[in-house]
Amino acid sequence: xxxxxxxxxxxxxxxxxxxxxxxxxxxxxxxxxxxxxxxxxxxxxxxxxxxxxxxxxxxxxxxxxxxxxxxxxxxxxxxxxxxxxxxxxxxxxxxxxxxxxxxxxxxxxxxxxxxxxxxxxxxxxxxxxxxxxxxxxxxxxxxxxxxxxxxxxxxxxxxxxxxxxxxxxxxxxxxxxxxxxxxxxxxxxxxxxxxxxxxxxxxxxxxxxxxxxxxxxxxxxxxxxxxxxxxxxxxxxxxxxxxxxxxxxxxxxxxxxxxxxxxxxxxxxxxxxxxxxxxxxxxxxxxxxxxxxxxxxxxxxxxxxxxxxxxxxxxxxxxxxxxxxxxxxxxxxxxxxxxxxxxxxxxxxxxxxxxxxxxxxxxxxxxxxxxxxxxxxxxxxxxxxxxxxxxxxxxxxxxxxxxxxxxxxxxxxxx
Numbered sequence: 001x002x003x004x005x006x007x008x009x010x011x012x013x014x015x016x017x018x019x020x021x022x023x024x025x026x027x028x029x030x031x032x033x034x035x036x037x038x039x040x041x042x043x044x045x046x047x048x049x050x051x052x053x054x055x056x057x058x059x060x061x062x063x064x065x066x067x068x069x070x071x072x073x074x075x076x077x078x079x080x081x082x083x084x085x086x087x088x089x090x091x092x093x094x095x096x097x098x099x100x101x102x103x104x105x106x107x108x109x110x111x112x113x114x115x116x117x118x119x120x121x122x123x124x125x126x127x128x129x130x131x132x133x134x135x136x137x138x139x140x141x142x143x144x145x146x147x148x149x150x151x152x153x154x155x156x157x158x159x160x161x162x163x164x165x166x167x168x169x170x171x172x173x174x175x176x177x178x179x180x181x182x183x184x185x186x187x188x189x190x191x192x193x194x195x196x197x198x199x200x201x202x203x204x205x206x207x208x209x210x211x212x213x214x215x216x217x218x219x220x221x222x223x224x225x226x227x228x229x230x231x232x233x234x235x236x237x238x239x240x241x242x243x244x245x246x247x248x249x250x251x252x253x254x255x256x257x258x259x260x261x262x263x264x265x266x267x268x269x270x271x272x273x274x275x276x277x278x279x280x281x282x283x284x285x286x287x288x289x290x291x292x293x294x295x296x297x298x299x300x301x302x303x304x305x306x307x308x309x310x311x312x313x314x315x316x317x318x319x320x321x322x323x324x325x326x327x328x329x330x331x332x333x334x335x336x337x338x339x340x341x342x343x344x345x346x347x348x349x350x351x352x353x354x355x356x357x358x359x360x361x362x363x364x365x366x367x368x369x370x371x372x373x374x375x376x377x378x379x380x381x382x383x384x385x386x387x388x389x390x391x392x393x394x395x396x397x398x399x400x401x402x403x404x405x406x407x408x409x410x411x412x413x414x415x
Contacts, residue, residue: 006032011101012061019097025050027210032058035184040205042198043186049210051156055080055184056094059152063127064102066151075149078128081136081173082156083164085110085281086288091130091156104128109145111135112281119144133161133169140176147176155201158187158194163325167193174201189327220337222345224357224368229350231376232320233261237268238375239318239346240298247291248316250300251332253323258300261320265298272298303328311335319347322356326363351378 003016003024016022024032027045035041035058045051059078066077082088092108099106106128107121115135122129122145129136129145139145153174155161161170185198185205198205227235239245252258255276262274273287273296290296292311303323314336323329329347337343347368349357361367 001029007036008032008057009061009064011064012057012098015098015100015102016057018100021053025054025210027051027208028054028057030208030210031055031184031206034206035059035182036061038062038182040182040202041184042202042205042207043184044190044207044209045186045188051186052091052094053098055154055156055186056091057098059128059154059184060095060099060102060104062152063104064099067103067127074125075146076122076126076129077149078152078154079147079150079173079177080128080130080154080156081161081170082130082132083160083166085112085132086284087157088130088132089285095128095130106130109135109139110281111138115139115144133166133173136173137169140173147173148178150177150181152182152184153177154184154186156186158185158197159189159191159327162191162193167197171197188331220333220343220345222333222347222368223371224347224349225371225374225376226349226378227374227376228378229352232348232350233264235348235374235376236261236318236320237265237270240265240270245316246297247294247311247314248298248318249291249311249314249335250298250318250320251323252300252302253321255302257321258302262298262300265300270298271296272300274300276302303332315342315344317343317345319345322347322349322353322360324356326356326359329360330364 001024002022003013006024006029008016027043027049028051031041031043031051031054035055041055043051043054045054059080063077080091082091088108088110092106095104095106105126107118107126108130109115109118109122110132111134115138118135119139122139136145140147155170158170161167183201183203183205185202187194187198190198225235236250240248250261252261255278258274258276262272265272273290275284275287279287287296287299291299300320317333317336319329319332323332333343333345336345347357357368
């Protein structure tokens, strides 16, 4: 199927062609037609599936056609609510690209920067607002933004809103929306609190599910290295001696750990930058641009800061610290292996993280191949980790981005 089969108007098709897009992803194929029919939609899709285009394209078209019929709209018609500034900026860039030939104005509002330019954009008049909850509530309380005419409401990354503690802010914003509206609800996972919120917000929704969260993208090659916590830093430097690792996104649990690791890698001659919630918006954007342009080889990030990072041809993801929530592992490694490209995901596991590894493998119903014999291998791993029930071995495991001798040492053990 091509975008030509999705009831899209010529200016949208022209913009997509200019971006080099001809074939929709599964979530785009399933979502765009019902959204254009003004149906509510519940989308469950993990990162990297193309869901941003799945909601921005049809909403742009609906607003364009509405403006064409009425000539002028005095108030914002669409609100896209998203958890992080990076994701908000990314969505804004998508709207810019897909709507370049449409008469639809938008603005992006988020915290961490002065509000003046954002307020001025709203005063000049916009059709679409992309916002993070905190700054939007601030502007609403200042009477700078009114949601009374919103016809299209998109709640993106709902599960991350919950994880970040934004759910109460989201509910306060929803309370100010018109009762009659079209709602598009997207979440990578559906914990009970999110399912309950979806049931309240949506009216007879079309349900779209693409790649269940418990299944990791098959094309991503995964491996795990066992090492004591104190040796993880040395192990990472050891792996990065392999110059075939051109770009790598490294995940840590804590902000201070991200800064410390970036400092140590730079000291070892490896160009590295860190992003997390305490960094200014300017420094985060600069770090992302340097990483995308490959001026920076390694980007160290926390989960919250990494939300919204969409980098083409990202070859490697390394879990320096394993996540506490198994689903987060899927989100992390989904940053690589996008659009059919191969991806490599490496995880470090210390003694205290063994239960986290077990939970990840149980969620994904597969074992992660273990690399043995590396210089920082733990001695007692074989007898101290429980095997994962029903986990299948992964065969034909090739280049995992380590030095050649480490690749030869890879053994198919199940833990």
